[in-house]
Amino acid sequence: MNLLPDRLLAGYRAFSEGRYLQETQTYRTLAREGQAPETMVIACCDSRAAPETIFGAGPGDLFVVRNVANLVPPYNPDGDFHGTSAALEFAVQALRVSNIVVMGHGRCGGIKAALDPSAEPLSPGDFIGKWMSILEPVAAGVSGNELMTQSERQTALERISIRTSIHNLRSFPYIAERERRGELTLHGAWFDIFTGELWAMDPASGDFQRPLVDVDKEEPVPSSDPADDAAA
Numbered sequence: 001m002n003l004l005p006d007r008l009l010a011g012y013r014a015f016s017e018g019r020y021l022q023e024t025q026t027y028r029t030l031a032r033e034g035q036a037p038e039t040m041v042i043a044c045c046d047s048r049a050a051p052e053t054i055f056g057a058g059p060g061d062l063f064v065v066r067n068v069a070n071l072v073p074p075y076n077p078d079g080d081f082h083g084t085s086a087a088l089e090f091a092v093q094a095l096r097v098s099n100i101v102v103m104g105h106g107r108c109g110g111i112k113a114a115l116d117p118s119a120e121p122l123s124p125g126d127f128i129g130k131w132m133s134i135l136e137p138v139a140a141g142v143s144g145n146e147l148m149t150q151s152e153r154q155t156a157l158e159r160i161s162i163r164t165s166i167h168n169l170r171s172f173p174y175i176a177e178r179e180r181r182g183e184l185t186l187h188g189a190w191f192d193i194f195t196g197e198l199w200a201m202d203p204a205s206g207d208f209q210r211p212l213v214d215v216d217k218e219e220p221v222p223s224s225d226p227a228d229d230a231a232a
């Protein structure tokens, strides 16, 4: 019996014979000198939205924390177990990252659960329900909106949750302070699994717009020629 699933062993073999060989020096330098990533990403656990894949990151590039629905809880030093807050503390206070990106994604199961809090919990502990209650104040406003379709509510809450997480990031005193000093920038992004598009949040308005890298790829819109109309 294999100690790890076959798929993982095959993947590791490909890594050790390919990428690791190409990047051995990078790994060794990082091992000797320690990591110094400039960017922290807070992403969802969803297997389809891996930040390292989406951003083409190599070893040492990104400091990543993933949790259900890429949420940042409000600053609460009196709480018990805070995996995400501990990762934030290390990234900001020890690694001194310059950027934090909260990256949400389409079709997020956690967000779907937040839109339907009356659904049967997956276990008696209802850890997902408790975790998603971080979004309770904003989720109620979206889930009760009868004018929107289910998919519109889903996308809306995915994006509102990113703004909420950025708001919560600023509740950590050292994050607010480093942002005020211009040493740290907070970003929002949203990944569409189906199209592969990455939308970036405008920090002033909070709106999500397709980033320049995507706009650059677009074909120029042909100018309309009155002769075409005449021919048709």
Ligand SMILES: [Zn+2]
Binding pocket: 044, 045, 046, 068, 069, 070, 105, 107, 108, 109, 110, 111
């Ligand atoms: Zn998700």
